[in-house]
Amino acid sequence: EVSITKFPADERKIIAKAHDKYKKARAGIINTRHGQIHTPAFMPVGTKGTVKAMLPESVQTTGADIILGNTYHLMLQPGAKRVFKLGGLHKFMNWSKPLLTDSGGFQVMSLSKLRKITEEGVIFNSHIDGSKFMLSPESSTEIQYLLGSTITMAFDECTPYPSTYEQAKSSMELTSRWAKRSRKAFYSRDGYGQFGIIQGSIYNDLRLKSALDLIELDFEGYAIGGLAVGEGQELMFKVLDYAPDLLPINKPRYLMGVGKPADIIGAVQRGIDMFDCVIPTRSGRNGQAFTKYGVVNIRNSKYKEDNTPLEEDCLCPACKNYTKAYLHYLVKVKEILGAMLMTWHNLMYFQKLMLRIREYIAQGKDFDFIS
Numbered sequence: 078e079v080s081i082t083k084f085p086a087d088e089r090k091i092i093a094k095a096h097d098k099y100k101k102a103r104a105g106i107i108n109t110r111h112g113q114i115h116t117p118a119f120m121p122v123g124t125k126g127t128v129k130a131m132l133p134e135s136v137q138t139t140g141a142d143i144i145l146g147n148t149y150h151l152m153l154q155p156g157a158k159r160v161f162k163l164g165g166l167h168k169f170m171n172w173s174k175p176l177l178t179d180s181g182g183f184q185v186m187s188l189s190k191l192r193k194i195t196e197e198g199v200i201f202n203s204h205i206d207g208s209k210f211m212l213s214p215e216s217s218t219e220i221q222y223l224l225g226s227t228i229t230m231a232f233d234e235c236t237p238y239p240s241t242y243e244q245a246k247s248s249m250e251l252t253s254r255w256a257k258r259s260r261k262a263f264y265s266r267d268g269y270g271q272f273g274i275i276q277g278s279i280y281n282d283l284r285l286k287s288a289l290d291l292i293e294l295d296f297e298g299y300a301i302g303g304l305a306v307g308e309g310q311e312l313m314f315k316v317l318d319y320a321p322d323l324l325p326i327n328k329p330r331y332l333m334g335v336g337k338p339a340d341i342i343g344a345v346q347r348g349i350d351m352f353d354c355v356i357p358t359r360s361g362r363n364g365q366a367f368t369k370y371g372v373v374n375i376r377n378s379k380y381k382e383d384n385t386p387l388e389e390d391c392l393c394p395a396c397k398n399y400t401k402a403y404l405h406y407l408v409k410v411k412e413i414l415g416a417m418l419m420t421w422h423n424l425m426y427f428q429k430l431m432l433r434i435r436e437y438i439a440q441g442k443d444f445d446f447i448s
């Protein structure tokens with residue numbers, strides 16, 4: 078049973094005391110076969126069975142309870158059947174905590190070549206060697222089973238932005254039909270779960286219809302898809318002002334692909350529990366460090382003789398043992414250690430942000446200023 082257990086009633090009263098802008102924010106625990114997930118939670122992205130430039134034990138020290146794996150990449154290489162034969166993704170990558178795998182739908186549309194969307198599923202050629210594959214609700218669900226993921230995502234179509242009402246309507250209806258087939262193909266086991274993904278773009282009646290269709294399938298959790306696809310923060314928040322409320326209050330709500338600290342804070346205030354984003358890892362490798370002083374572009378020449386840490390009170394190895402001058406140098410000369418240290422710091426920063434948000438919610442305190 079993947080369930081979200083709320084704080085005891087009396088603590089919930091504290092949350093109720095928080096300023097009404099925060100009354101939708103909630104902190105809880107998702108119980109799974111591979112351990113607990115403290116929410117609101119940030120999931121580092123481990124696309125090809127690794128959080129890039131990090132050892133799994135290092136990811137664990139940052140405080141992450143769960144990481145994300147990408148079905149599209151893993152099905153192409155090394156292949157789901159091979160990972161299954163080798164004991165599953167947990168064993169393969171030496172990560173024993175919860176794993177969420179996406180359905181592959183989003184990435185097949187953004188990465189593969191020559192794709193054809195049919196009622197059956199998506200036929201595409203691998204971006205690696207051009208070989209032909211099909212992703213469908215059934216094959217995506219089976220692949221995620223073979224990977225051994227703790228939380229399986231339903232196979233959906235991420236409606237592009239902008240879309241007309243008609244385009245969004247037919248895309249959402251396809252996602253609903255695919256959700257039904259994904260749910261039927263899911264092999265449910267104690268402590269494992271499958272999340273449905275609602276679509277409907279920026280149209281509230283379509284979002285409502287999508288939610289109703291998926292609630293009927295009684296998923297263990299629900300994701301809000303079709304956002305962070307170029308609509309901008311204002312429009313995303315406009316959808317989030319109502320969409321989370323369409324979903325069951327006692328089940329996890331996951332906002333896919335989000336986001337920067339300010340996006341996460343705004344989404345938590347609107348009732349979101351789970352996040353995934355490549356920003357801390359990808360931008361870290363690219364020389365951007367998130368700090369309480371704002372984003373530091375470490376490649377900037379002003380750091381070349383800066384003998385101070387990124388953040389004096391951060392406990393990550395980059396801040397404890399090194400200076401901005403050294404990080405500046407490593408990133409400039411493209412040393413692998415530069416990617417490692419910048420990634421480690423950013424993941425620590427994002428997990429600290431989530432920890433502070435969880436604490437503020439539990440104490441019924443406003444948490445607007447954190448970023």
Ligand SMILES: CNc1nc2cc(C(N)=O)ccc2[nH]1
Nearest residue numbers: 183235302303304305333334
């Ligand atoms: C980075 N933005 C983003 N939006 C997403 C939407 C989906 C979706 N399935 O609608 C999946 C991954 C996503 N990543």
Ligand SMILES: [Zn+2]
Nearest residue numbers: 391393396422
């Ligand atoms: Zn640090």
